[in-house]
Amino acid sequence: MTVLGIDTATPGLGVALAGPDGLIAETTIHIGLQHSQTLLPAVEWLLETVGSNTREIDGVAVTIGPGSFTAVRIGLATAKGICVAGGIPLACVSTLAASAARHAWLSFPVVPMLDAKRREVYVGLYDVSTGEPVAVEPDTVVSPHDWLENHTREALFCGDGALAYRDLITEKLGAKAHFAPPWVPLASAGVVAVLGRQKMLRGEIVEPDAATPVYLRRPQAVLP
Amino acid sequence: MIVLGIESSCDETAAAVFDTESGLRSNVIASQAEHIPFGGVVPEMASRAHTERIVPVVRQALTDAGVTLDEIRALAVTAGPGLIGSLLVGVSFAKGVAFIRRLPLVPVHHMEAHVFASRIEHPDLAPPFLALVVSGGHTQLIWVPKWGTYRVLGTTRDDAVGEAFDKVAKILGIGYPGGPLIDRLARDGNADWVKFPKAFIKGDPFAFSFSGLKTAVLMAVEKTPENELELRKADLAASFQKAAVGALVQTTLRAARKMRARRVVLGGGVASNSALRREMEAACARIGIEVTRPSPIFCTDNAAMTACAGAFWFERGRRAGYNFNPNPRLPLDAFGNE
Structure with a gap:
């Protein structure tokens, strides 16, 4: 079972692939919040580089927050699209847990x-x-x-x-x-892919219909 | 050829299935009621609601159409203009689907989709025509010499007309969204009770302005004795609506004469307004111009129009890559003209 890990919750973008032997590949890009443009091209490159393709993705693990609201949603909405259309399971991992796991x-x-x-x-x-x-x-x-x-x-x-x-x-x-030393990246897609894969094997799968980010903050809105 | 359309530019999460041979197969719209207490769309709340609803809405659209993703040939998605956080949910989801299914992704301009909305029910509708797209976010007069080619003749200098309806409804304390509420209230009112000014911009004959009108309503409300206000709300609503609709109709006619248009096509949420429909049809009939307007369900933000425009552009090769990013201020000619 190969799991695609996605972490868009921080100013770092992370994508990774994990298999039975652990991490297969991981890419981190720290160029600020441009995840909408960089996420899928990075996944495409990663798959090509390891000689794989979309048909070999058996599940998606994604960071669910906390983090930049919009950035978390980019990762989660993309993951929902992949899981619903690919008929594959989704697992969610706390951004902070993934960061600590390093x-x-x-x-x-x-x-x-x-x-x-x-x-x-x-x-x-x-x-x-x-x-x-x-x-x-x-x-x-x-x-x-x-x-x-x-x-x-x-x-x-x-x-x-x-x-x-x-x-x-x-x-x-x-x-x-x-x-933490500066070579430890902000994004933790490798951890997310491995932890998410473990979750899937334990049956801790999230329905993409209902999956919602962990915001920890209410929207800024004032009743008139 | 079957296209799945996804629209999330503002506060409607929508998906639709459009077949170039048999027409519209399904049209699902989830409106976000959570904005009502706030008297306007709260962008962050809209983005959150889109994230929760996108999957059920898309599933419903496929079920209603009786198709599976295997039969979908392309995905059409609103690329802008709109709220960036909202747009990103629809675009990210669509990209995920396109990526895993190896489906082409067709970006659609939201205003262009409102123009295509009339084509859903009138497949033979043929340019050239003049389009008036009026909603809570937009007020645009667009000359359409042929499908896929647009020339923006006029736009609003300040508030969109639908925004003016919302703000006046707030001033009158009748709730949100203002469009349908004012429309209903105005039916019992005297539209000549107050003569509100219609703003025209010097040197820009096809421009609109509604912020002065809103201020004039506020001043009229302040001048009305408090014990009379409840009785006068219908008159104020009718008088405001007459001025707003009058400005839209007069400017549209001026542009129609200039372009020698034989047809005016309405689109956008405000195109559901009964006074606008009535006045536009009457005024156009007097000078031999025909009016085409979509049913209300295709006036409000919907994905049927996105899928319809997307099918047109799919056949002409418009595509977006995985690095594609929505644009909250997307220009109408961003993807080039046909």
């Missing part, structure tokens, strides 16, 4: 942070000590200042929110704060 086996928690604008971050707290990302707290959206008031343990910070608020995090946590 640091498997770490003995202290991983804190994926995405810049949510408006001086807030999408943030999660994940235990990865067993090799799999396990959410210690639910993903949330909060000001980094408030989050750091309540979290003082040693942790590894990753994501563009961790970069944006690095000074604040260092100021609050000092040597207890570690940061």
Whole structure:
């Protein structure tokens, strides 16, 4: 079973293919939010490069948020189209869980942070000590200042929110704060493809009809 | 040749199946009622609703048409203009379907689709004609010398006419969307109760402007004694509608004379307005011009018109690649003329 992984939730675009032996191929492109133009050309290139084609895709795994609303929808709507028209299963993975999973086996928690604008971050707290990302707290959206008031343990910070608020995090946590190296990409399509494939094998499949992003924020709208 | 059309430019999630031999096979429109309390379309809410409804709507369109994707030869999708977040849901979904099924993807301009809407029920409709496309987002006079070739003669300088209906309905406190509500209320009103001004733009004979009219309604409401206002709402609605429709009809006739048009084709949500239909038909009849107008279900945003225009362009080779991106301000000639 070959699974196509898609991550469009961050300013990084990620596409990947995973099979029985794990990751087959992964591409990450960090050129800002141009996912609508780059997503399917990247998938097409990836398939061609590994000598495969669309008929060999047996399922799609996609990041479901949190992240840029529009960007998450580009990935999810594309995945819905592929799954409905291809008659193949869909699996959804939290953007933050996928980001944390890149640091498997770490003995202290991983804190994926995405810049949510408006001086807030999408943030999660994940235990990865067993090799799999396990959410210690639910993903949330909060000001980094408030989050750091309540979290003082040693942790590894990753994501563009961790970069944006690095000074604040260092100021609050000092040597207890570690940061993911710059070669760890924002997009996590490889993780998504592998985790999504595992989910499918466990039967954790989402109906494309009902699949909806994890926004964590209500739309900005004011009743008259 | 069977085309699946997908439309998500504003607050309607729509899909339709159009057959170039037998005509329209299905037409599914999911309107988003969640905007009503806000008195207007909330873009982020629209994008969210499209994401949730796109799959059920497309499935329904296929079921209603009695076809499967195996019989679909091409996908037509609205490329713009519209709300970017909304457009992206329809386009991304369509691209996913096209990609996995190796189907050609045909981008369609939303205004062009409103012009094609009349062709669904009138397959023999033949240019040249003058099209007036009027909706909550658009007010355009388009000269169509042949199918697939467009020349925009006039557009609005400020509010779209449907937007003016919405804003006046808000001023009168009668709800949203304003078009059908004002149309209904105006039937019981005296259209000559207030003489509202019709704006014409100097040096641009085919341009429209509705923002001054909206302000004039607001001033008339403020001048009306509070205890009389409830009684006068129908008169205010009728007077406003007369001025708005009058501006549309007069400018359309001026353009029709200039272009020596023999036919006017209406499109867009406001084309359902009973006063516009009546006045346009009467005025055109006086000078021997015929009027073609789609049924109301093809006036509102729908994918039948997208699929109909898409079928036309599919046969002429218009295609979009997987790198294709919708454009919220897409010009009418973006994909070239026929």
